[in-house]
Amino acid sequence: MENRKIRKIILNAVSVIIAVVLLFPLYWMLVTSLKFEADIFKSHPSLFPERIFVDSYVSQLGSGQYNMFRSFFNSAVISVSVLVISTILSIPAAYGLARFRFYGKKLFILLFLVTQMLPAVFVLTPLFIIFNKTGILYTYLSPIIADCTIGIPFSVLILRTYFLSIPKELDDSAKIDGCNHFTAFLRIMVPIAYPGVIVAAVFSFLFAWGDLVYGMTFINKQEMRPITAGIFNFMGQYGIAWNYLMAFGVVTILPVVLIFIFMQKYIISGLTNGAVKG
Amino acid sequence: MLPALLFMLAFIGYPIINNIILGFQNVDVMTFNNEVKEFVGIQNYIELFRDDILRAAIPNTLIFTVGSIIFQFVVGFALALFFNQNFTFSKPVRGLLMVAWMIPVTVTALMFKFMFGANGGIINEFLMNLHIISKPVEWLVYSGTAMWAIIIANIWIGIPFNMILITTGLSTIPGDIYESANIDGASRFEKFFFITLPMLKESIQAVLVLGFIYTFKVFDLVYVMTQGGPVNATEMLSTYSYKLSFTEFNFSKGASVANILFIILFVVSLFYLRLVREEEVM
Numbered sequence: 001m002e003n004r005k006i007r008k009i010i011l012n013a014v015s016v017i018i019a020v021v022l023l024f025p026l027y028w029m030l031v032t033s034l035k036f037e038a039d040i041f042k043s044h045p046s047l048f049p050e051r052i053f054v055d056s057y058v059s060q061l062g063s064g065q066y067n068m069f070r071s072f073f074n075s076a077v078i079s080v081s082v083l084v085i086s087t088i089l090s091i092p093a094a095y096g097l098a099r100f101r102f103y104g105k106k107l108f109i110l111l112f113l114v115t116q117m118l119p120a121v122f123v124l125t126p127l128f129i130i131f132n133k134t135g136i137l138y139t140y141l142s143p144i145i146a147d148c149t150i151g152i153p154f155s156v157l158i159l160r161t162y163f164l165s166i167p168k169e170l171d172d173s174a175k176i177d178g179c180n181h182f183t184a185f186l187r188i189m190v191p192i193a194y195p196g197v198i199v200a201a202v203f204s205f206l207f208a209w210g211d212l213v214y215g216m217t218f219i220n221k222q223e224m225r226p227i228t229a230g231i232f233n234f235m236g237q238y239g240i241a242w243n244y245l246m247a248f249g250v251v252t253i254l255p256v257v258l259i260f261i262f263m264q265k266y267i268i269s270g271l272t273n274g275a276v277k278g
Numbered sequence: 279m280l281p282a283l284l285f286m287l288a289f290i291g292y293p294i295i296n297n298i299i300l301g302f303q304n305v306d307v308m309t310f311n312n313e314v315k316e317f318v319g320i321q322n323y324i325e326l327f328r329d330d331i332l333r334a335a336i337p338n339t340l341i342f343t344v345g346s347i348i349f350q351f352v353v354g355f356a357l358a359l360f361f362n363q364n365f366t367f368s369k370p371v372r373g374l375l376m377v378a379w380m381i382p383v384t385v386t387a388l389m390f391k392f393m394f395g396a397n398g399g400i401i402n403e404f405l406m407n408l409h410i411i412s413k414p415v416e417w418l419v420y421s422g423t424a425m426w427a428i429i430i431a432n433i434w435i436g437i438p439f440n441m442i443l444i445t446t447g448l449s450t451i452p453g454d455i456y457e458s459a460n461i462d463g464a465s466r467f468e469k470f471f472f473i474t475l476p477m478l479k480e481s482i483q484a485v486l487v488l489g490f491i492y493t494f495k496v497f498d499l500v501y502v503m504t505q506g507g508p509v510n511a512t513e514m515l516s517t518y519s520y521k522l523s524f525t526e527f528n529f530s531k532g533a534s535v536a537n538i539l540f541i542i543l544f545v546v547s548l549f550y551l552r553l554v555r556e557e558e559v560m
Contacts, residue, residue, distance in 0.1 A: 012367045015368065026378075028392075028400060045403060092281070118495075120497060121495075121532070121536045125297060125532055125536070127289065130293070212382070249388050249389065
């Protein structure tokens with residue numbers, strides 16, 4: 001009995017050490033964002049900020065070319081739009097693929113599966129040309145559309161597995177109660193599959209939030225660029241202003257960390273279902 | 279059904295075909311707006327295979343991918359086994375580690391760029407305290423070390439992904455198999471090699487193939503940390519394609535490199551799809 005207790009204490013201690021080691025870079029980013037430049041470049045950098053420097057955040061909040069708040073807002077507009085568009089388009093598609101038999105269904109599933117594996121640079125140039133021709137290049141719309149091409153296949157495949165897990169009898173009983181296909185779908189299926197809807201929505205948001213290449217290519221003005229592309233440009237300009245750069249990084253991961261705290265179980269389910277089952 | 283499909287056809291299907299065609303044309307900043315594009319056959323590819331940068335990018339991408347996957351997989355596997363034991367912190371800490379996988383890669387790249395820096399970089403500080411190195415190393419400035427720096431950063435991103443997929447695989451192994459093995463007096467070693475590994479075969483295949491695909495198309499991490507430098511030492515197929523298209527505005531060359539990248543991934547994807555089909559989840 002004693003032995004077992006000691007073993008558990010050791011296991012817990014080891015797990016904490018693993019977490020500290022692996023998550024250290026995040027801590028280091030936060031600490032660096034609060035340090036004075038002189039303290040960052042000291043020969044033995046301290047693990048805690050000895051004096052707190054807040055200008056790295058404050059100066060980027062208001063005006064200036066590299067306005068963090070502005071970039072954050074751009075990313076929010078793009079990511080929320082992607083979330084809405086990709087979820088709304090994906091729900092009926094996933095339902096169709098789960099419920100109906102039709103010619104070429106397997107091919108569609110395959111295509112969605114394959115598009116998830118496409119490198120962004122593979123469609124980047126043609127999208128650039130299309131957006132240029134249609135006149136939406138350099139507007140929010142172009143990264144939104146491009147990000148949706150990642151969100152939609154993921155969402156369709158994830159939601160399909162949720163719809164498949166709902167027994168077909170439920171459809172039938174809804175029809176007996178006077179629902180048609182459409183109302184059965186809206187009133188019965190969507191509410192039951194709602195964990196899947198959340199997974200799809202969260203991931204669509206995260207894909208868009210984390211995107212760099214589309215935001216950097218399809219938008220040419222710093223004040224319209226999403227936050228990841230904003231950081232990249234800022235880095236080019238102020239290469240070693242690490243406290244400012246790290247502050248930018250901290251603000252970028254803020255929504256991700258919040259989503260993570262409140263939606264952890266959806267995220268893990270999305271990752272495992274999406275990756276393994278496809 | 280239809281709207282999503284039309285959307286994907288317009289913004290994925292059409293671009294795919296277009297990109298392949300672009301590879302056989304000569305479209306650059308001068309001819310970008312011409313109605314009729316010049317057809318040049320396989321000229322782009324002939325030039326590319328004589329191009330030193332492309333000839334460096336292919337092995338670079340392979341080294342980066344294989345190097346990342348081996349360590350991600352081993353560490354992820356070990357952590358999955360560790361957290362599969364029953365103790366108070368197992369689930370919360372395992373969950374917490376997922377953060378590394380979720381944060382935007384741009385930020386991860388930034389973090390590691392700072393940590394690998396010669397001035398104020400914590401990695402040099404740490405190695406010097408351990409007396410492994412005597413003076414700061416400019417990790418990202420030397421071609422020999424830059425590749426390692428980006429591989430290490432990528433391993434950090436990939437560990438949680440591998441861990442979670444292996445964990446899911448572990449959870450599908452019925453516990454009574456281990457019980458009967460215990461009764462038969464199997465050692466820990468035997469249980470791992472004769473039960474755990476064979477039962478995880480499908481998960482392992484999936485995680486390795488997916489890992490290969492996701493790693494092989496790496497862009498953000500390399501573009502932010504090294505931009506392919508120093509002297510093309512970390513140039514990847516994706517970063518080279520991007521540079522050709524959007525800094526040299528040689529759209530056809532860029533598209534051709536992307537096509538080469540795609541063909542390699544396509545072969546691997548076919549292999550993966552065959553696996554998925556065997557598992558009969560389709």
